[in-house]
Amino acid sequence: MSAAEKGWKDVPKGGLILDAGNAMEYETGDWRTYKPVWDEEKCIHCMICWVFCPDSSIKVEDGKMVGIDYKHCKGCGICSFECPRKAIEMVLETEENGEAGACE
Amino acid sequence: MSRRVAITGNEAAAEAMRQINPDVVAAYPITPATEIVQIFADFVANGDVDTEFVAVESEHSAMSATIGASAAGARAMTATASQGLALMWEMLYIAAGLRLPIVAPIVNRALSAPINIHCDHSDTMGARDSGWIQIYSEDAQEAYDNIIQAVRIAEHPDIKLPCMVTMDGFIVSHGMGNAELLDDDVVQKFIGEYKPEHYLLDVDNPITVGALDFSDWYFEHRRQLADAHTRVKDVVLQIAKEFKEISGREYKLFDAYRLDDAEVAIVVINSAAGTAKTVVDQLREKGLKVGLLKIRLFRPFPYEEISEALAGVKAVAVLDRADSLSLMGGPLYIDLRAAMYDAPGPRVKMVNYIYGLGGRDINMEQIAGVYDDLFEIAKTGEIKQAVTYLGVRE
Numbered sequence: 291m292s293a294a295e296k297g298w299k300d301v302p303k304g305g306l307i308l309d310a311g312n313a314m315e316y317e318t319g320d321w322r323t324y325k326p327v328w329d330e331e332k333c334i335h336c337m338i339c340w341v342f343c344p345d346s347s348i349k350v351e352d353g354k355m356v357g358i359d360y361k362h363c364k365g366c367g368i369c370s371f372e373c374p375r376k377a378i379e380m381v382l383e384t385e386e387n388g389e390a391g392a393c394e
Numbered sequence: 395m396s397r398r399v400a401i402t403g404n405e406a407a408a409e410a411m412r413q414i415n416p417d418v419v420a421a422y423p424i425t426p427a428t429e430i431v432q433i434f435a436d437f438v439a440n441g442d443v444d445t446e447f448v449a450v451e452s453e454h455s456a457m458s459a460t461i462g463a464s465a466a467g468a469r470a471m472t473a474t475a476s477q478g479l480a481l482m483w484e485m486l487y488i489a490a491g492l493r494l495p496i497v498a499p500i501v502n503r504a505l506s507a508p509i510n511i512h513c514d515h516s517d518t519m520g521a522r523d524s525g526w527i528q529i530y531s532e533d534a535q536e537a538y539d540n541i542i543q544a545v546r547i548a549e550h551p552d553i554k555l556p557c558m559v560t561m562d563g564f565i566v567s568h569g570m571g572n573a574e575l576l577d578d579d580v581v582q583k584f585i586g587e588y589k590p591e592h593y594l595l596d597v598d599n600p601i602t603v604g605a606l607d608f609s610d611w612y613f614e615h616r617r618q619l620a621d622a623h624t625r626v627k628d629v630v631l632q633i634a635k636e637f638k639e640i641s642g643r644e645y646k647l648f649d650a651y652r653l654d655d656a657e658v659a660i661v662v663i664n665s666a667a668g669t670a671k672t673v674v675d676q677l678r679e680k681g682l683k684v685g686l687l688k689i690r691l692f693r694p695f696p697y698e699e700i701s702e703a704l705a706g707v708k709a710v711a712v713l714d715r716a717d718s719l720s721l722m723g724g725p726l727y728i729d730l731r732a733a734m735y736d737a738p739g740p741r742v743k744m745v746n747y748i749y750g751l752g753g754r755d756i757n758m759e760q761i762a763g764v765y766d767d768l769f770e771i772a773k774t775g776e777i778k779q780a781v782t783y784l785g786v787r788e
Contacts, residue, residue: 305611
């Protein structure tokens, strides 16, 4: 059962958290206003965005930038600001998804 | 064998706590509840109980330490009154929100200002929306019996809610009365071993207690709280039935006294019910059909049962020992009027008397006067004044 399908009868009483390691399940990127959009063509994989990202939301595989973790990115724009090739553009979530605050 | 003793309300509460033998008691002294934990501290010092007694620096800390102990898995208790309960305020909501089955005897006392140490119900009435179960007691016997039953009610798997058991400050807490106390082993067998489902000291099953719960789940957890309260009255009745088997004493959601054929009735909480019952007996001897309903379980409010019990009555006076300052009367009156809105049959005329604030005595003549007023209302169908301050100097 996904979190969206659960009702008040399905969750532990009193707000207790019964499972360890549950921070992995907590998606903190659902209150972003601006969304970073990565242009793979312009990217030189310098990893400056990865160094600066305060939320570890730059996805990396084999030493290369492969995308952005929108479940945890809060849209601060530091990656876009620091990128030497302007390969990350900040776009309003509302323009991207048609509604405020939508995540992916 | 049970013991029949002369005992004050505070002594009876301390005796119940000794027999319950909780794992942890954290408390701070406040008149008129001081004696409860003072006597209990003697039990701890003398080795009569196994309790860890935590002497804290305030009632806020008392409730905080009790919550911590309860969350850790302990059977935990505290006791307080008046300003002490007020200082526990934010922690009361946390105890209920975390679904911790803490039991706390509360001795009813007025709230300042002006400063006053005597009885009224402003303290616990102010905590009525905190999520705690509230059980009111007329005398030392009821306080003792209710505290023991409260352990079972609070810890019941369907409930898991904190429960306060109240008695009137000085009138009951310091007044010597006649009570029958159960044997220690009978009480122990009745309450049984506390087996919490989830607790912090369960190191094999680590949990988080009191985590941040924003707009995504807070509402669901508060909804659970309301759901737990819907099951309280059935559990209260079930525990009362079991308690009767060990004590012979019968408890219900409320006490209906000579109410069956009553034309007019008074609804009252705690010690004033004793005085009012004597008035009922005297008026009944004169052939007047008067009755009384004494509240026991106030939170959750058994509104269906109460409105059913009062449905045949022509006029009802609700006696409140607290004011709500809503200008619609005291808290009990407001709840009861709402309960009676959907009662079957003709609309019952209802009036409110706010009495006894700050320990002002209420006497038999005043209560007889209320019944006179009710007969007049029943006869004329006219309410001249809905809310009356009874016994105040005009």
